[in-house]
Amino acid sequence: MxxxxxxxKSKTSxxxxxWIIVTGGVxxxxxxxxxxxxxxxxLAPKYRVIPVKCDGYLNVDxxxxxxxxxxxxxxxxxxxxxxxxxxxxxxxxKVTCSFEWNLTMGKVYERIREKERKGxxxxxxxxxxxxxxxxxxxxxxxxxxxxxxxxxxxxxxxTVGDIENELYIEAARQLNQEVGRENIxxxxxxxxxxxxHVNEHKTKPTQQSxxxxxxxxxxxxxxxxxxxxxxxEKEQKKIAIFADVKPDRVFSAQDVESIYEIPINFxxxxxxxxxxxxxGLNGLKQDSAWKKSVDRLTADHxxxxxxxxxxxxxxxxxxxxxxxxxxxxxxxxxxxxxDLKWLETSEEHDLAKDxxxxxxxxxxxxxxxxxxxxxxxxxxxxxxxxxxxxxxxxGLQMAIIEFARNICSLKDAxxxxxxxxxxxxxxxLPEQKQVTKKGGTMRLGAYPAVLKKGTAIHKLYxxxxxxxxxxxxxxxxxxxxxxxxxxxxxxxxxxxxxTLVEFIENPKLKYFVATQAHPxxxxxLLKPAPLFYGLIKACVKK
Ligand code: GLN
Numbered sequence: 001m002x003x004x005x006x007x008x009k010s011k012t013s014x015x016x017x018x019w020i021i022v023t024g025g026v027x028x029x030x031x032x033x034x035x036x037x038x039x040x041x042x043l044a045p046k047y048r049v050i051p052v053k054c055d056g057y058l059n060v061d062x063x064x065x066x067x068x069x070x071x072x073x074x075x076x077x078x079x080x081x082x083x084x085x086x087x088x089x090x091x092x093x094k095v096t097c098s099f100e101w102n103l104t105m106g107k108v109y110e111r112i113r114e115k116e117r118k119g120x121x122x123x124x125x126x127x128x129x130x131x132x133x134x135x136x137x138x139x140x141x142x143x144x145x146x147x148x149x150x151x152x153x154x155x156x157x158x159t160v161g162d163i164e165n166e167l168y169i170e171a172a173r174q175l176n177q178e179v180g181r182e183n184i185x186x187x188x189x190x191x192x193x194x195x196x197h198v199n200e201h202k203t204k205p206t207q208q209s210x211x212x213x214x215x216x217x218x219x220x221x222x223x224x225x226x227x228x229x230x231x232x233e234k235e236q237k238k239i240a241i242f243a244d245v246k247p248d249r250v251f252s253a254q255d256v257e258s259i260y261e262i263p264i265n266f267x268x269x270x271x272x273x274x275x276x277x278x279x280g281l282n283g284l285k286q287d288s289a290w291k292k293s294v295d296r297l298t299a300d301h302x303x304x305x306x307x308x309x310x311x312x313x314x315x316x317x318x319x320x321x322x323x324x325x326x327x328x329x330x331x332x333x334x335x336x337x338x339d340l341k342w343l344e345t346s347e348e349h350d351l352a353k354d355x356x357x358x359x360x361x362x363x364x365x366x367x368x369x370x371x372x373x374x375x376x377x378x379x380x381x382x383x384x385x386x387x388x389x390x391x392x393x394x395g396l397q398m399a400i401i402e403f404a405r406n407i408c409s410l411k412d413a414x415x416x417x418x419x420x421x422x423x424x425x426x427x428x429l430p431e432q433k434q435v436t437k438k439g440g441t442m443r444l445g446a447y448p449a450v451l452k453k454g455t456a457i458h459k460l461y462x463x464x465x466x467x468x469x470x471x472x473x474x475x476x477x478x479x480x481x482x483x484x485x486x487x488x489x490x491x492x493x494x495x496x497x498x499t500l501v502e503f504i505e506n507p508k509l510k511y512f513v514a515t516q517a518h519p520x521x522x523x524x525l526l527k528p529a530p531l532f533y534g535l536i537k538a539c540v541k542k
Pocket of ligand 1: 364365366367368392394395417471473474475
């Protein structure tokens with residue numbers, strides 16, 4: 001537990017670790033992770049903030065869950081498959097997270113059962129309280145110590161009252177006694193609706209959810225009120241009375257155009273002063289480069305472009321959260337508005353008609369055979385019409401299949417993930433052949449690649465070796481490397497031993513690149529992922 005991937009030391013001298021516990025109420029899906037990340041963003045320039053997310057489900061990690069149900073699976077450098085909130089944490093806190101920072105009840109119980117079998121609890125009845133809560137608290141404290149954290153930013157998943165999260169809430173309550181009131185702050189995110197027929201914010205759900213938290217022994221110091229528009233003073237005061245906090249501790253977390261505005265909103269409402277009052281974290285000021293980028297991002301863009309995303313989970317944008325964020329980062333970089341067009345590839349449609357007004361195309365990651373032919377047709381359309389194209393993971397594999405079929409004349413070319421064919425141009429990785437278990441067994445995490453000088457991709461990265469994150473089981477079949485290259489496909493980046501194709505491009509076209517990796521996972525507001533940057537640059541030029 002607690003292997004450090006973040007590097008660096010505590011930014012301040014020895015003082016007790018400060019704990020910020022973020023809980024949620026009323027509804028799920030209010031953006032608790034983003035709100036927590038926004039608080040962290042304000043602290044991160046001066047303090048070493050370590051985010052921890054506690055999920056109640058019994059899966060060990062979200063790696064085996066359907067993205068439509070759970071949103072994107074975020075992958076870390078260390079290969080950990082974690083909750084998508086870690087995407088917000090990395091983007092807002094500029095910290096490289098570790099698999100250990102995502103607790104799930106699946107992980108907790110798995111380890112407790114191991115301990116019990118080993119005899120660690122010999123003679124005892126192992127109980128939810130105290131054994132599981134002690135175990136959870138130890139886990140948090142180990143991270144704090146190993147990471148030399150100044151601030152532990154701890155998000156409890158779900159909403160107060162969910163049975164599956166009770167043990168985290170109980171552990172968070174107990175922590176108060178152990179670390180001292182001056183070292184811990186509880187933040188509760190709730191929902192304040194404004195029903196159409198009454199036309200004022202209704203605070204009852206917030207009152208009740210704070211009540212539920214109090215019933216569990218937690219008295220929040222800050223209320224983040226998710227609302228459509230900022231609360232009126234009278235509404236703020238009403239929540240303050242019921243929540244037993246001063247009115248300046250009730251923050252409006254209103255809908256915003258861009259999530260990157262949230263730290264600025266919080267700071268404008270006095271969050272920095274309150275964090276200082278509560279935890280003695282002083283000398284905080286807003287990050288001016290961040291503010292500048294946010295201004296560019298939210299400006300009225302004179303120029304707008306349309307990017308089509310061809311996938312099979314297009315019904316839920318959360319499935320492609322990091323891709324959408326990487327595009328937002330480019331909006332700020334280029335001062336351009338990007339409209340998204342979703343192409344559901346598992347349904348029949350008129351491609352030429354769909355492509356009207358589209359400036360560039362992304363074929364994102366994916367699994368299984370559904371929607372594959374639609375993706376291949378989309379790639380073909382881009383190649384034939386010289387439309388800027390970025391293929392990500394499965395998107396690279398689709399580009400290889402399309403090229404093999406239509407340029408190398410390997411008519412039935414396909415991936416063995418889809419079907420058995422005469423020309424399996426995409427095939428299972430050798431080390432994956434023996435794998436039988438599904439959880440955490442893909443080629444996961446950061447791997448280096450060596451880039452070929454003179455290629456478009458080398459120019460975009462501006463270096464010879466890069467590291468990006470991966471999550472896949474298949475690769476470009478080495479038996480077909482020669483024929484693909486002979487017909488003009490350029491392997492712009494390969495694994496250091498030269499065996500694995502990591503980046504490709506078609507130099508005959510304006511911008512036609514793809515990667516086996518997921519570069520969207522490392523994109524940030526101030527530093528957009530190079531391949532996304534290249535895509536938008538090509539579209540803007542067009
Ligand atoms: N299904 C493909 C593979 O496993 C691609 C995975 C992905 O797009 N993340 O190789």
